[in-house]
Amino acid sequence: MPLYLSIKLATISTAVLIISTMPIAYVLARSDWKGKMFVESLLSLPLVLPPTMFGFFLLYILSPISYIGKMWGNAFGSPLLFSFTGIVLGSVIYSVPFAIQPMKSVFAKLDKRLYESASILGLSPIAVFFRVAIPNSVSGIMASAILVFLHSIGAFGVILMIGGSIPNETRVVSVAIFEAVLSMDYEKAWMLSAMLLPISYVFLLVVNKLMKEK
Amino acid sequence: MITLPKVREMKYLFLVFLFLITVLCGSSFSAESDVKVLKVAVAANFIEPFKVISADFEKRTNVKVEATYSSSGAFYVQILNGAPYDIFLSADEERPRLLYDNGFAEKPFLYATGFVVLWQRKSDDTTCQERKNWQKLVQSKEVKRIAIANPKIAPYGDASQQAIASAKLDVVLNDKFVFAQNIGEAFHYALTGSVDVAFCALSSALSSKGENGCYLLIKEAPPIKQYGCIIKKSNNQDVANQLVEFLSSKEVRLIKEGYGYR
Numbered sequence: 001m002p003l004y005l006s007i008k009l010a011t012i013s014t015a016v017l018i019i020s021t022m023p024i025a026y027v028l029a030r031s032d033w034k035g036k037m038f039v040e041s042l043l044s045l046p047l048v049l050p051p052t053m054f055g056f057f058l059l060y061i062l063s064p065i066s067y068i069g070k071m072w073g074n075a076f077g078s079p080l081l082f083s084f085t086g087i088v089l090g091s092v093i094y095s096v097p098f099a100i101q102p103m104k105s106v107f108a109k110l111d112k113r114l115y116e117s118a119s120i121l122g123l124s125p126i127a128v129f130f131r132v133a134i135p136n137s138v139s140g141i142m143a144s145a146i147l148v149f150l151h152s153i154g155a156f157g158v159i160l161m162i163g164g165s166i167p168n169e170t171r172v173v174s175v176a177i178f179e180a181v182l183s184m185d186y187e188k189a190w191m192l193s194a195m196l197l198p199i200s201y202v203f204l205l206v207v208n209k210l211m212k213e214k
Numbered sequence: 215m216i217t218l219p220k221v222r223e224m225k226y227l228f229l230v231f232l233f234l235i236t237v238l239c240g241s242s243f244s245a246e247s248d249v250k251v252l253k254v255a256v257a258a259n260f261i262e263p264f265k266v267i268s269a270d271f272e273k274r275t276n277v278k279v280e281a282t283y284s285s286s287g288a289f290y291v292q293i294l295n296g297a298p299y300d301i302f303l304s305a306d307e308e309r310p311r312l313l314y315d316n317g318f319a320e321k322p323f324l325y326a327t328g329f330v331v332l333w334q335r336k337s338d339d340t341t342c343q344e345r346k347n348w349q350k351l352v353q354s355k356e357v358k359r360i361a362i363a364n365p366k367i368a369p370y371g372d373a374s375q376q377a378i379a380s381a382k383l384d385v386v387l388n389d390k391f392v393f394a395q396n397i398g399e400a401f402h403y404a405l406t407g408s409v410d411v412a413f414c415a416l417s418s419a420l421s422s423k424g425e426n427g428c429y430l431l432i433k434e435a436p437p438i439k440q441y442g443c444i445i446k447k448s449n450n451q452d453v454a455n456q457l458v459e460f461l462s463s464k465e466v467r468l469i470k471e472g473y474g475y476r
Contacts, residue, residue, distance in 0.1 A: 059406060181287075182290075
């Protein structure tokens, strides 16, 4: 059950992240403007900041007595904290750099002449993005997706802090392993780890293969 | 894109690096002096009283107390794997006993008894006097989320769970529970308004932050007997024994009572 939850969390986070960050990665790769450096650094912050810090912030920002928490509660009826949606949000924020980096590099590596001939042939910039950039960058996008997927499965600190370890809702594999160790249930910890290890390894093999192709 | 710094810049970087290393090493060397250092692993619920107790102990003796605060479960795993603590103050009875049985620790001693309360943050529409019955409060519609320390890993959570089970409320309340890693986190959830009520330690309710709300004593929850033990590998057995003795003194008892322990 925790493993199923982790995979569900990772799948949804991946879909959300890839769709929402693809245009950002494209813009960052294909343009140069004042302040770009600041945006890039901002988006990379989750790489260096501890997950506990994000958990702490989210706990305050999303709490039902805070402004955002109240708005969410009024709009959807149930609070964001300690819910599956809440941990999806946490893991999405935490994986942003992992989604952007591979896509950005593959967009930047594409042959410039491709873009040039596309616009000479009269394609609008948006059409160039959908009909030229994306089809030619599938491997990078896949690499991003798998990295985000694995990173979400491994997410621990954020989820521990804002998830509340609710069975079948927020008790994902990483949290379940942590609790199994602390409750001296080493058998369960071994079992969960043994299931997680091969899955992650195989996915990483695929990432490496995809990255080599280009 | 990261570009490699040029040679001259590299020199500066190297100097800065060298400087950092010197400073860091210097500070770690100066920390070693003749004062004896006692490393104590303290269960998170006992943070507040232990700060006062250790300060008092340091004043009386020439010993420096270095406390680490975490969950009893985490400490248990660390000590099994050779963590260099002198004393372990657990939140339960079981873990020190297991350490003793397996030859990692000396005979456990009782150092505090704690109590479970239901804590609610003060708001405009509730007053503390209105609610005398915790069973009714947790079942009311206004209470949507209840924080409880994870019964599997936190002794206070286990005690709370027993009270809930004895009131036959476990099934009714199942959808309302949020599991915290320890009793302090459960209190924090209620304090920040992330949950409506929380099963906490009396010590949290009596703390300065606890004044932001009101509590009901859960009589159905068994008192939590907190045991400690001296770690066998410790090189400071004599000083450790001194602290253990101090823990059962009259002065310490007064401190403990002020924080809701007996």
